[in-house]
Amino acid sequence: MADMTDTEMKTTDSTTASTPVAKLAMVTLDAPDAAALGDFYSAVLGWPVAYSDEKYAMLTGPSNALGIGTIPDHKRPDWPDDGHKQFHFDLAADDIEAAAASCIELGATRADPQPGDTWVVLLDPAGHPFCLTDAKNWG
Numbered sequence: 001m002a003d004m005t006d007t008e009m010k011t012t013d014s015t016t017a018s019t020p021v022a023k024l025a026m027v028t029l030d031a032p033d034a035a036a037l038g039d040f041y042s043a044v045l046g047w048p049v050a051y052s053d054e055k056y057a058m059l060t061g062p063s064n065a066l067g068i069g070t071i072p073d074h075k076r077p078d079w080p081d082d083g084h085k086q087f088h089f090d091l092a093a094d095d096i097e098a099a100a101a102s103c104i105e106l107g108a109t110r111a112d113p114q115p116g117d118t119w120v121v122l123l124d125p126a127g128h129p130f131c132l133t134d135a136k137n138w139g
Contacts, residue, residue, distance in 0.1 A: 026058075027087075028067035031126035032074040036107075040125050041066055043106050044091070076127025079111050088121075088128070092135035096120050099132050 031037040038057025042049050047059040047066065059066040077086070093099035100120045104110065111121040111129060120132045 024064055026065035026067050028069060029126065029128060030071040030074050031068050032070065032072070033126075034068040034070040037068045037124065037126050040107050041068070044103055044108075074126065077123075077129060079121075079123060079127075079129055080113060080115070081129070089130040090119075090133050091130060092138045093132050094135050096132045096134060103132070 029037065034055060034057040035052045038049050038052050038059060041047070042059055045059065045061065045066075047061045049057060050060045050065070051058045055070045057068045091099075096119065100108075100110065100122060103122050107125040108122040108130075111123050114121055118134065121129055122132065123129055
């Protein structure tokens with residue numbers, strides 16, 4: 001699994017950037033229980049829950065939102081994923097192991113196997129993988 005924390009972040013020269021067609025407003029996850037996964041990510045990210053019921057939850061972050069929809073027949077992602085993972089979050093933390101311990105207390109599990117030694121891969125309660133990375137690598 002490639003991880004940006006192992007390489008220097010690349011920036012784009014603003015003179016070559018094109019006018020955006022759209023901006024990212026929200027990422028939405030499928031889960032077996034939207035409210036429960038909303039509570040999990042609210043505790044992990046410190047984002048408030050703007051809305052929550054049995055079918056949908058939304059968290060509001062500083063510039064984006066996280067939506068979670070209940071899918072009754074939700075299939076957890078596989079781990080390891082053999083390169084077929086659809087996406088994952090890279091979350092920056094000052095102390096990766098302390099952050100991992102807190103996430104596990106909130107309901108995450110440590111993925112097995114761990115593909116590297118500069119980040120920790122966890123699975124949220126609905127099975128979505130996410131990485132905890134060193135905040136110093138993100139500027």
